[in-house]
Amino acid sequence: MDWNSLKLFLAVATNKSLVGAARQLHVSHTTAFRHLNAFEKEIGVRLFERIRGNYELTEVGEELLILAQGISGSFDVIDRKIMGQDIQPRGVVKLTAPSSFSYEFLPSYLADFKKQHPHIQVELLVTNQELNMTNRTADIALRIVDAPPDHLVGRHICSIKWGVFASELYLQEFGTPTSVDDLKKHVLIGATGALQLHPTFSWLEKELAENISHRCDDWFAMSCLAEAGSGLVIIPDELCRSGLHRCFTFGPGGKNNLWILTHPDLRKVERIKILMRFLATAFASDDRLA
Secondary structure (H helix, E strand, C coil): CCHHHHHHHHHHHHHCCHHHHHHHHCCCHHHHHHHHHHHHHHHCCCCEEEECCEEEECHHHHHHHHHHHHHHHHHHHHHHHHHCCCCCCCEEEEEEECHHHHHHCHHHHHHHHHHHCCCEEEEEEECCCCCCCCCCCCCEEEEECCCCCCCCEEEEEEEEEEEEEEEHHHHHHHCCCCCHHHHHHCCEEEECHHHHHCHHHHHHHHHHHHHEEEEECCHHHHHHHHHCCCCEEEEEHHHCCCCEEEEEECHHHCEEEEEEEECHHHCCCHHHHHHHHHHHHHHHCCHHHC
């Protein structure tokens, strides 16, 4: 039994689709389909039921999944241990970051990084979800957390304040607030969905619900609504757009702690050390986050 066949099996089981598995493994859909059929033929059992376009594990597939995950974990450890000895400042580094940093900060940072380190290629994975760094889905993660998880190592880059923002058009018409008490006189943009559970928006719903004109479940869309003149928006400073004016610091929002993290087995890899050091310096010296 070949390891590549097990990797394909795991990818299909995780994604529940052949398209998702092919994308994860960087192969064509046709290749993935052919190899999966060959694998099932080789072991003589059907591993998946094709149900309404999804690939659902059969009973035998469920048993194989448990064994394959154990094997995969061993290979991940070997991979990290071997890679941890890499002292060459070249190769690929997978960086995962939230959309706010990926859109507004990382493009210029990574352009400068490429000039300084042309032999290091950065793959940027844009997501607000935590990726698995144990199996090297990502090598470096930028995360907003109060403290990093125990299985990762890194450094605290900076603490980011929350601010009240508005477009110039809105401020010309309604004036500029300078304190939390002034918010009672203004139109506000609130949150909905999971974002409404954030302490800042819970406070807003409790204290000023009657002032909310729009609600949104996406940070970026909130800032766009404010830029269009729909009202004041309360967001972390990294989400500020060029068309918004910062009115004052929103104290009840506290601060967002930005960390740069990696797996302990990878912290000595030269290209990973170089990129982590570069990004930590870039973020810490950026006036937009001061």
